[in-house]
Amino acid sequence: xxxxxxxxxxxxxxxxxxxxxxxxxxxxxxxxxxxxxxxxxxxxxxxxxxxxxxxxxxxxxxxxxxxxxxxxxxxxxxxxxxxxxxxxxxxxxxxxxxxxxxxxxxxxxxxxxxxxxxxxxxxxxxxxxxxxxxxxxxxxxxxxxxxxxxxxxxxxxxxxxxxxxxxxxxxxxxxxxxxxxxxxxxxxxxxxxxxxxxxxxxxxxxxxxxxxxxxx
Amino acid sequence: xxxxxxxxxxxxxxxxxxxxxxxxxxxxxxxxxxxxxxxxxxxxxxxxxxxxxxxxxxxxxxxxxxxxxxxxxxxxxxxxxxxxxxxxxxxxxxxxxxxxxxxxxxxxxxxxxxxxxxxxxxxxxxxxxxxxxxxxxxxxxxxxxxxxxxxxxxxxxxxxxxxxxxxxxxxxxxxxxxxxxxxxxxxxxxxxxxxxxxxxxxxxxxxxx
Numbered sequence: 001x002x003x004x005x006x007x008x009x010x011x012x013x014x015x016x017x018x019x020x021x022x023x024x025x026x027x028x029x030x031x032x033x034x035x036x037x038x039x040x041x042x043x044x045x046x047x048x049x050x051x052x053x054x055x056x057x058x059x060x061x062x063x064x065x066x067x068x069x070x071x072x073x074x075x076x077x078x079x080x081x082x083x084x085x086x087x088x089x090x091x092x093x094x095x096x097x098x099x100x101x102x103x104x105x106x107x108x109x110x111x112x113x114x115x116x117x118x119x120x121x122x123x124x125x126x127x128x129x130x131x132x133x134x135x136x137x138x139x140x141x142x143x144x145x146x147x148x149x150x151x152x153x154x155x156x157x158x159x160x161x162x163x164x165x166x167x168x169x170x171x172x173x174x175x176x177x178x179x180x181x182x183x184x185x186x187x188x189x190x191x192x193x194x195x196x197x198x199x200x201x202x203x204x205x206x207x208x209x210x211x212x213x214x215x216x
Numbered sequence: 217x218x219x220x221x222x223x224x225x226x227x228x229x230x231x232x233x234x235x236x237x238x239x240x241x242x243x244x245x246x247x248x249x250x251x252x253x254x255x256x257x258x259x260x261x262x263x264x265x266x267x268x269x270x271x272x273x274x275x276x277x278x279x280x281x282x283x284x285x286x287x288x289x290x291x292x293x294x295x296x297x298x299x300x301x302x303x304x305x306x307x308x309x310x311x312x313x314x315x316x317x318x319x320x321x322x323x324x325x326x327x328x329x330x331x332x333x334x335x336x337x338x339x340x341x342x343x344x345x346x347x348x349x350x351x352x353x354x355x356x357x358x359x360x361x362x363x364x365x366x367x368x369x370x371x372x373x374x375x376x377x378x379x380x381x382x383x384x385x386x387x388x389x390x391x392x393x394x395x396x397x398x399x400x401x402x403x404x405x406x407x408x409x410x411x412x413x414x415x416x417x418x419x420x421x422x423x424x425x
Contacts, residue, residue, distance in 0.1 A: 003272050006295050010302045011265040013385040021306035086307040087324070088316030156304030158324035215328070216303055 022155055026082055029151035030074075033144030033171060037178035040140055049181050062186045069191055070176035072101040073199070077170040081148070084163040085155035098169075102196065109192035127185040130194050136182070137198025141168075141175030145202050149209060157214050164210015165203050172199030245274070250314045257305065268298055275322065282326055289329070296325045303386045367417055375410030378403045383411075 042049050057063045076098040083089045113121050127133075148167045157163030176195050185191070249270060256264035275294045283289050300321050308317055368376050381392040382403070393400045 001295070003291055003295055003298070004269070006298060007265060007268040007272065009384065010268060010298065011261050013302075086309060086312070086317075087304060087320035088312050088318070089309065156300070156307040156321070158320045216300065 022082055022085055025151040025154055026078065026085065026148070029148040030078060030170070030174070032147045033174045034178070036143035036147065037140045037174055038181070040143060041136075041178050041182060045136055045139065045182070047182070053184065054181055057184075060186075063180075066183075066186065066191060067177065067180050069101055069105055069195065070173045070180065070199075073098070073173040074170060074177055076101065077166055077173055081152065081163065081166040081170050084159060084166050085152055085157050087156050087158045105188060105192045105196075109189040112188050121189075124187045124189040125193055127187060127190040127194075129183065129185060130190070133179070133183065133185070133190075133194040134198040134201075137172065137175045137179050137195065138201040139175070140178050141171040141199070141202040144171035144174045145206060145209075149206070149213065152210075152214060153216070156216060157210070160210045160214035161207050162210070164214055165207035167210065168203040168206020169199060171206065172202035175199070175202065245270075246314050249274075253308065253314065254310075257308070268301070271301065271318070272298060278322065279326070289333075293325060293329055296329070297322050299384070300325055367414055370417070371410050371413060374398065374402065375406045375413065378406035379410045379414075382407055 076094065079094045080091055080098050083091045083094055113124060116124055145168060148171050149164070152163060152167050176199055179195075179198070249267060252263045252267035252270070256267050272294050275297055276290060279290055279293055279297075283293070297318075301318065304321060308314075368379065371379070377396045378392050378398065381387045381395055382389070387395070389400050389403050392398075392403045396403065398406065
């Protein structure tokens with residue numbers, strides 16, 4: 001086909017351009033992901049959401065500090081993913097913003113570990129639920145990963161692997177955020193290890209998937 | 217002209233271009249194209265037609281520097297970029313310079329193109345394979361081989377229409393189903409079978425040559 005013909009076809013073809021497309025698609029993806037993750041936690045994960053324990057925890061400051069970790073990663077990863085979904089937009093400062101929660105939680109965790117007596121450090125890291133934690137976060141991020149990848153596919157990422165990784169991290173952060181409803185652990189070294197490990201799985205999956213399915 | 221023609225791909229130039237475009241005065245061509253694109257997004261089809269036409273010219277100048285088997289691949293790639301621009305139209309932001317946006321799309325399609333040629337072993341063909349039989353201009357044989365319209369026309373409408381709606385116009389499965397009156401699964405099956413048939417046809421013709 002001649003390029004001139006293609007141009008005529010494209011110009012005559014229907015399209016619904018809207019400037020809010022990026023915010024809209026990713027926004028709906030996030031909303032769906034949060035709902036799906038909460039439902040998965042409530043009905044699929046054995047044990048569900050412990051309502052009594054949770055309502056007792058809601059009044060403590062440390063619970064909200066814990067929530068701040070995945071919440072800040074959710075927001076910054078969304079920002080990075082959003083920027084990666086548009087050609088020619090520089091991620092720039094959003095990278096640093098995304099890195100900040102990781103750095104902060106590690107500094108806090110190391111401080112706590114150094115201040116603690118040597119024989120209790122293991123307990124601070126492993127808590128009681130380290131086996132379930134990483135696995136559950138990864139599990140909760142699966143529906144989010146699908147929903148967000150779907151949204152990303154309809155945008156225009158020019159660096160597919162990177163965009164996929166950012167999408168995966170966003171899904172993982174949503175999974176971790178949801179898991180806070182269940183998780184009884186209140187020590188920073190625990191979050192710094194198992195929460196971040198749980199988010200790594202969807203991030204890697206996202207990078208691998210991105211390379212394959214984020215073509216446009 | 218200078219800005220668009222000289223946007224050679226460097227690995228990290230997305231940021232630089234964005235910053236540069238905002239501070240420095242934009243070139244005439246970029247300004248004209250941006251205005252055309254703005255009116256296209258507002259719904260002016262003629263402006264869109266002119267925008268794509270002018271963009272195609274710039275792309276030819278730019279892409280020629282990067283290609284091996286010049287003539288055949290060039291138009292192919294120009295069309296790929298135009299389709300990508302069309303599909304990604306709603307990711308264009310007024311605060312990003314047009315050059316940065318187009319440049320990122322072009323770089324992406326160029327990388328895609330090199331990956332695909334590497335997969336098919338074309339990058340390592342001996343040079344004399346590039347010389348076509350005397351008399352036939354490369355562009356003619358290329359067009360004869362890959363004339364998308366003709367290939368599409370040979371498909372049954374159950375396959376052709378879903379492909380046109382979904383792959384060319386970027387509609388969703390549901391929209392395509394509504395437009396064609398087919399069920400959603402029939403649309404998916406149609407696209408799948410149609411693309412398979414097209415691949416087979418293109419392959420068949422390539423072997424004949």
